[in-house]
Amino acid sequence: FQTGSPEWLVNKFFAEQSFPDKASFFVDEMMSQTDYPSIGEELKGEAKISQREIERSDNEAVFSVNISKINEQKDFYCYLKNQDGWKISAIRAFILPSYVHLLADSIMRDPDLPDSTKSIVNSIRLLSGTDENLKEYFKINFNEFKNLLELFNSEKDSDIKLSLQKLNLSGAYKLDQLSDCIYFSILEVNYLDAGYIHCTDKSKLPEINPNKYIIIDEVIKDWYIYRRN
Secondary structure (H helix, E strand, O other): OOOOOHHHHHHHHHOOOOOOOHHHOEOHHHHHHOOOOOHHHHHOOOOEEEEEEEEEOOOEEEEEEEEEOOOOEEEEEEEEEEOOOEEEEEEEEOOOOHHHHHHHHHHHOOOOOOHHHHHHHHHHHHHHOOHHHHHHHHHHOHHHHHHHHHHHHHOOHHHHHHHHHHOOOOEEEOOOOOOOEEEEEEEEEOOEEEEEEEEOOHHHOOOOOOOOEEEEEEEEOOEEEEEEO
16 A cells, blocks of 8 residues: 555554554544554454445545454444545444344244244344445345335335335335435434435435444445444
8 A cells, every 4th residue: 555545544553563653643533542552453463354445535535444353244434534644533333232132132032933023133133244244135135125116116105014024124214305315224223223225316325424324335326335323
């Protein structure tokens, strides 16, 4: 990576085992983290790190970073600003409260679960997956998503509910009647939410930022995954 570039800085924070002089490369809320170890310093080389640019302008950039260990993977999101050189302004991860996983494990011990309850457990598992898991799930079930979109546009509410349950989703909605984007939510937990967006005009998508939509990433043309905190 070119020294000082966004890619170089993301790698510095997540992959390198030493990150001196953090104050020179942090800005905004990250300035309170200058005395703490970076993720790379915590990992000490014991994980595989892969980064991918999500969007970039002259002044801002967003990267997705996957950290893979033997038995687990986790996605992080890195937000950068170009202020006298590129600096990290925020880091986010989508982490469900531990009680949600305990609840799912408890429910699954019941052998007589109704389909609606199984769908909730499957939603929790889907919500807990990586971004690549969400994308793969969409691709495998593309025809079902396409059918759900058609049902939503034709306002067939009873059929929509069945289609949502089949896909382990909890809801389908527009933010307002004039919106060009349709949201398909997996599940909302304590204001955390993730799912899929269908939008034919990319400029109408919500803005990615560390305080609301922490990631919006294209799966195929007109379809995106999102995570919101």
